[in-house]
Amino acid sequence: MTVTFFWIFGVIAIGSALLCITRRNPLNSALWLVVTLFALAALFVLLDAQFIAVLQVLVYAGAIMVLFLFVIMLLNLGRPGPSDIKGPVGLAIAVVLGGALLFLLRPLSQAALPTAIQLPAGTVAALQQQQGIVGAVAYPLFGAYLVPFEIVSVLLLAAIVGAVVLAKRKL
């Protein structure tokens, strides 16, 4: 049952990603990308990462895509105009390089994890049961990963200041 749903949402994600990169109108591309992000959130739920799924909907589908749509509409790019899709040469390069990359990544889906690095089955589920779904992510985040967390806060501050400086007409 879970596997069936996993494949259904996986196919939705791949199909809407395909539509996202082939639509001429950037507005349509952005909306198809939102569908992909929602399907990915469903995949995260099926992979026992409920907190990450909620973050995906809030941060990606909510905040980042609204920013994209805002810029597209601010620059009035939704109107019909000349296509930005490259000609046959660019398309051929994309298909060949994409096919080559897919060929290289193909063993990934058949790879088995060495048992030496795997946790015993049920460890993660037990941890989530014991500390709660959010707690199981929060304890390592504010413990072992505290320094990266603080660095991310500095990065976000730099991004805010940088975005204001870049987008402002006159400081």
Place this chain on the structure above:
Amino acid sequence: MLLSPALAISAVLFVLGVAGVLFRRNAIVIFMCVELMLNAVNLTFVALAQSLGLGGQVFVFFVMAVAAAEAAVGLAIILAVYRHKQSVSLQNMNLLKDG
């Protein structure tokens, strides 16, 4: 076990993102394709977190923060370029090109 399907789907999504970057000219669409690649990597992290420990889910959190920062700065750059060129097509961004 959902590991193999998840890795297969994330590989396909990543390749679609790469192909989108290669055959589009609109800078905003290319940015969206980069977001698609980041999401494919997130799927890999979450899938592996199931058997390798919750560090993977913490890392997805960091990837999302970096993606948000990247989107904010990148879109600000696109706005600044649009103000100069009245276009977001990468064809018109050739300031560093010789001659």
